[in-house]
Amino acid sequence: MRKHHRGLGSVAAPALLLLLLLALVLPSTQTQSQKQSARETAAMAAEPARRLAGGIVESPGRENDLYIVGLARFAVSEHNKEANTPLELEKVVRVKEQAVAGRLYYITIQVDEGGAKKLYEAKVLEQLWLDVRKLVEFRPAEGASPNV
Secondary structure (H helix, E strand, O other): OHHHHHHHHHHHHHHHHHHHHHHHHHHHHHHHHHHHHHHHHHHHHHOOHHHOOOOEEEOOOOOOOHHHHHHHHHHHHHHHHHHOOOOEEEEEEEEEEEEEOEEEEEEEEEEEEOOEEEEEEEEEEEEHHHOEEEEEEEEEOOOOOOOO
16 A cells, blocks of 8 residues: 555656646746736727727718617607707718717707708617617707708
């Protein structure tokens, strides 16, 4: 039995040595990957706000997206109820989005207001998991031309 125990001890010593070597090598490898991660984080921070969570991003090409048009119709309808106005949606001109506790849409809308074409900016908040769709803001667009 003793012989068997010594054999086990002779196997354990190299395994222990291997573990010690790995313990010395792995921290330097982790440090290199941590350095790489820090460089990547710094590079991401240097990118425009559109890459960062919470940044407002342009959404080109979504002006004719049926979902966005539905949000625009909702915004005009809610505004008409609140302000007792007869605005009619003509088209969506521009769309921006922001990730918040849900999704906030910034929609520039061209409307027909008594025969005149005018631009408005609407902010619509959606929180799908709460079944919430809310008009946050609806105001005339600043310095925008309806011929956009």
